[in-house]
Amino acid sequence: MTVSITPEALFSPRADEPLLHLPLAELVSQTEELLERCDLFRRAARSSLYGQRWRAAGIKPELLQGRAALRRLPFLDGTDLIAMAESRDSLRKALLTRPRIWVTSRGTSGPKKWLPLTLADTAHWFARLRRVSEMLSVEPDAPIPTFVLAINEPMPRVSNALPYLWERADYLTGGQRLEFIVAAMTMLPHNHWDRFVVQKQPQWLMASVDDARRLAQELEVKASRALPGLRRGIFWSQPLDGPAGARAELESTYGLAESFSLYLSAECREMYAECPAHAGLHLWMDGVIHEIIPDGQAPAGHEPPETLFVDQAPPGTEGEYVITTFTEALPLIRYRTGDRIRVLDTAPCACGVTHPRVLFTGRMAASAA
Amino acid sequence: MNFSEAETKPQVAASFVNHYWEPDWECAPLPELVARLEARLAETDIFVRAARSPLYRQRWQEAGIDPAAIRSYRDLQRVPYTDAADLRLAQERHHPDEFVCSDQSPRFWVSTSGSTGVPKWVPIGGADLELARRIGHRLAYFGEKPARPDDMALAIAAPAPFISDTSTWPGLVNELRGDGPQDIRQGEAVICSFEDVAEGALMAFKRQVTVLIAFPSLIMRLAEGLTENAPLLAAQQLKQKFTLANLLAYLVTRLRQIRPRDVVKVHTGIFAGEPLDPYRRALYDAWGLKLSYNFYTFSEYQIGFCECRAQDGLHVWMDVSLPEIILQADLEREREEEGYVPPARPLWEASAGDEGELVLTHFGDTFPLVRWRTSDLIRVISTERCLCGRTHPRVNFLQRSDDLVNLGVIRFSTFTLQGKLEAITQPAKVARWQLRVSRRGYKPLLTVLVRPASGVDEAEMVAAVKTALAQVEVLRGGWESGLVCVPEVRIVPDLGDRLPTSGKFRPLVYETEGEEARP
Ligand SMILES: [Zn+2]
Numbered sequence: 070m071t072v073s074i075t076p077e078a079l080f081s082p083r084a085d086e087p088l089l090h091l092p093l094a095e096l097v098s099q100t101e102e103l104l105e106r107c108d109l110f111r112r113a114a115r116s117s118l119y120g121q122r123w124r125a126a127g128i129k130p131e132l133l134q135g136r137a138a139l140r141r142l143p144f145l146d147g148t149d150l151i152a153m154a155e156s157r158d159s160l161r162k163a164l165l166t167r168p169r170i171w172v173t174s175r176g177t178s179g180p181k182k183w184l185p186l187t188l189a190d191t192a193h194w195f196a197r198l199r200r201v202s203e204m205l206s207v208e209p210d211a212p213i214p215t216f217v218l219a220i221n222e223p224m225p226r227v228s229n230a231l232p233y234l235w236e237r238a239d240y241l242t243g244g245q246r247l248e249f250i251v252a253a254m255t256m257l258p259h260n261h262w263d264r265f266v267v268q269k270q271p272q273w274l275m276a277s278v279d280d281a282r283r284l285a286q287e288l289e290v291k292a293s294r295a296l297p298g299l300r301r302g303i304f305w306s307q308p309l310d311g312p313a314g315a316r317a318e319l320e321s322t323y324g325l326a327e328s329f330s331l332y333l334s335a336e337c338r339e340m341y342a343e344c345p346a347h348a349g350l351h352l353w354m355d356g357v358i359h360e361i362i363p364d365g366q367a368p369a370g371h372e373p374p375e376t377l378f379v380d381q382a383p384p385g386t387e388g389e390y391v392i393t394t395f396t397e398a399l400p401l402i403r404y405r406t407g408d409r410i411r412v413l414d415t416a417p418c419a420c421g422v423t424h425p426r427v428l429f430t431g432r433m434a435a436s437a438a
Numbered sequence: 439m440n441f442s443e444a445e446t447k448p449q450v451a452a453s454f455v456n457h458y459w460e461p462d463w464e465c466a467p468l469p470e471l472v473a474r475l476e477a478r479l480a481e482t483d484i485f486v487r488a489a490r491s492p493l494y495r496q497r498w499q500e501a502g503i504d505p506a507a508i509r510s511y512r513d514l515q516r517v518p519y520t521d522a523a524d525l526r527l528a529q530e531r532h533h534p535d536e537f538v539c540s541d542q543s544p545r546f547w548v549s550t551s552g553s554t555g556v557p558k559w560v561p562i563g564g565a566d567l568e569l570a571r572r573i574g575h576r577l578a579y580f581g582e583k584p585a586r587p588d589d590m591a592l593a594i595a596a597p598a599p600f601i602s603d604t605s606t607w608p609g610l611v612n613e614l615r616g617d618g619p620q621d622i623r624q625g626e627a628v629i630c631s632f633e634d635v636a637e638g639a640l641m642a643f644k645r646q647v648t649v650l651i652a653f654p655s656l657i658m659r660l661a662e663g664l665t666e667n668a669p670l671l672a673a674q675q676l677k678q679k680f681t682l683a684n685l686l687a688y689l690v691t692r693l694r695q696i697r698p699r700d701v702v703k704v705h706t707g708i709f710a711g712e713p714l715d716p717y718r719r720a721l722y723d724a725w726g727l728k729l730s731y732n733f734y735t736f737s738e739y740q741i742g743f744c745e746c747r748a749q750d751g752l753h754v755w756m757d758v759s760l761p762e763i764i765l766q767a768d769l770e771r772e773r774e775e776e777g778y779v780p781p782a783r784p785l786w787e788a789s790a791g792d793e794g795e796l797v798l799t800h801f802g803d804t805f806p807l808v809r810w811r812t813s814d815l816i817r818v819i820s821t822e823r824c825l826c827g828r829t830h831p832r833v834n835f836l837q838r839s840d841d842l843v844n845l846g847v848i849r850f851s852t853f854t855l856q857g858k859l860e861a862i863t864q865p866a867k868v869a870r871w872q873l874r875v876s877r878r879g880y881k882p883l884l885t886v887l888v889r890p891a892s893g894v895d896e897a898e899m900v901a902a903v904k905t906a907l908a909q910v911e912v913l914r915g916g917w918e919s920g921l922v923c924v925p926e927v928r929i930v931p932d933l934g935d936r937l938p939t940s941g942k943f944r945p946l947v948y949e950t951e952g953e954e955a956r957p
Pocket residue numbers: 344345346347348351418419420421422
């Protein structure tokens with residue numbers, strides 16, 4: 070079995086609120102229970118992504134227990150996922166169950182990664198997005214409805230889902246405060262949706278950092294003049310903070326009062342966001358295990374690098390973000406995301422949420438270059 | 439129940455004969471449906487709300503319509519028609535919010551294709567989404583075969599802000615709500631936009647696609663592309679698993695062309711966006727399709743009509759809309775006679791074989807259509823009860839009746855082309871022109887007939903017109919991507935319209951589709 074969410078929990082407002090405030094130690098012990106209950110290691114061993122590789126490393130999945138055992142397992146990375154999608158056979162052997170739908174990474178560089186989701190996986194993803202949307206729904210003096218311009222990418226790219234899941238979360242449990250125009254940048258030259266957006270004057274902008282920049286270039290006048298009603302931006306795919314952070318630039322381009330960083334990836338089946346305290350992004354401890362490969366270890370080809378669980382990493386630790394997911398169709402075990410994080414704090418946040426906070430600071434390769 | 443269990447619950451097997459989502463509505467006798475429609479008209483506030491919209495307000499006032507007094511079909515017949523041009527004009531002058539006729543704010547704004555360069559914007563509310571969803575569930579029982587968990591669908595959708603982008607994720611969330619047919623379990627899907635169609639199709643092939651949901655022309659283009667790349671595909675299979683059989687297959691494909699049907703087993707196709715008939719035979723040949731269904735909807739309406747397993751026309755829902763038809767002869771007269779307003783007849787009283795333009799009134803909450811001229815020409819198939827048991831009238835969609843040059847996926851306005859043709863000065867001006875749309879095999883072919891203003895070198899004139907055609911970006915994209923044939927240009931000294939009664943010039947003519955549509 071895998072993690073399951075009942076429809077009641079999925080569609081009750083703030084149903085998982087108590088989970089957000091549990092002490093960290095309790096969240097960790099819940100993860101241990103979850104590992105046990107889901108039989109994650111034995112289940113994953115059935116996938117060709119893991120079985121053979123683990124056996125070759127002398128690992129017996131039936132003996133693995135608890136999240137500490139993760140540390141003995143080999144890493145997985147993007148090249149493994151690309152290889153998996155190469156043929157009919159390799160796909161069939163890797164999948165644990167028939168997925169319902171496929172999403173891809175952005176694939177801005179190189180081939181796209183294809184990731185499978187079952188209906189249960191979609192439920193998990195929706196629950197995450199609902200949590201994020203509830204976290205960001207607190208906005209004093211927001212007009213009702215708040216008009217949202219959401220720039221997504223066409224199917225099957227992962228950002229396609231974001232505005233639609235957000236809309237459903239608002240419609241079904243959020244009090245119906247939002248009104249959306251969803252648009253893809255590829256359509257802009259064809260139907261000039263920017264003109265409509267200027268007429269309608271959105272209050273929120275949801276977009277990848279790249280698309281937000283491109284839209285600003287396409288608008289006939291300066292973005293902050295064309296869209297003076299914009300107050301809030303929700304941005305993904307590139308860091309808002311750190312040396313290459315886009316926050317100041319985007320806030321000034323669009324004249325935003327506030328902006329939020331969002332982490333969204335096809336591989337992750339998760340969604341992390343900056344809370345209203347703006348003290349980093351909360352990494353949800355329920356349903357995913359986070360590790361970090363701290364910088365400064367031996368280069369590839371030597372011993373596999375050592376990791377820390379993010380909840381045990383000292384503030385300031387920087388390195389590569391590694392995830393273990395409980396995805397039904399294909400769990401990712403120790404997947405090296407290629408994304409850099411900096412651990413900000415594992416103590417409870419000013420907003421009251423106890424899940425650790427990090428900053429995403431860019432891609433690994435970019436910083437190595 | 440949790441979702442993991444839902445994924446593994448056993449499929450309800452056995453026969454699939456005469457299952458309906460809402461039998462009381464889908465199979466009620468036609469007179470009963472008409473009576474219910476009248477009852478609804480008597481009590482609805484839709485016309486009062488619609489009259490707030492700048493789309494209707496002024497023209498209704500000018501026609502002396504009191505929206506509160508529309509209480510029957512007879513009353514409705516006095517209401518003027520509205521069409522896409524009215525909407526465009528109104529949207530140029532009014533703020534989008536004025537078009538919202540509901541007390542609830544919209545959930546989404548979607549755009550129509552903007553074939554004439556100016557897109558229309560349509561608000562969709564929560565109640566509209568729920569209605570489209572409920573009617574959509576009916577379609578789950580339409581086919582010969584219900585969806586099965588081992589189906590693998592490849593669906594091609596348009597990017598946002600087109601409406602088709604809204605279907606995937608809200609659909610999955612609705613399913614999570616426990617909504618929809620519980621005895622049917624959907625299979626797997628790769629859904630992609632035009633942009634990712636090559637990669638998406640490749641993935642779908644690897645997952646052994648069995649169902650196609652797309653424009654028929656795109657799917658045929660895909661088959662052609664596959665044919666071009668066939669040796670490559672076989673080589674990949676060989677690489678994947680080197681066996682004698684695969685080696686033979688590889689060698690064979692180097693000699694003969696591969697068809698999709700030799701690689702995957704697609705049993706069902708659901709096709710939208712253009713008439714299916716010209717493509718049907720080619721689709722069956724190339725893909726080995728067993729079943730194909732035509733599907734129809736548009737952004738302003740959102741509700742889907744589909745062919746049922748009887749494959750004898752698309753059922754037009756009488757319970758969520760009031761369909762009328764303007765007969766072909768009246769459309770002709772409208773073209774010829776300035777100021778003539780053609781009458782519309784109720785579709786439920788039409789005769790089999792009647793052809794004309796579909797006019798729809800529906801009870802949309804946010805953006806109600808009232809006597810909306812769809813510009814789609816239909817042929818009435820029957821108003822009798824269908825073999826499938828449903829009673830809603832059946833029609834086939836033929837072509838467009840407006841200035842839109844419809845080459846399937848590729849559409850543009852005659853006015854766009856007119857501008858380009860009128861700009862030609864060398865070697866001579868264009869005195870007269872006409873567009874004729876036909877097909878070569880299944881593929882749309884545009885022929886431009888031109889009469890130059892003075893005697894010129896024909897080859898030079900043809901070249902000038904071809905250059906003008908290439909300036910219509912969407913058209914050029916169409917032939918460059920192989921979706922339509924490269925247009926032909928013919929110089930004709932005497933360009934009559936071939937319409938016997940008409941003294942008026944017709945810029946666009948669709949040539950009959952029949953035998954020539956066969957591949
Ligand atoms: Zn916080």
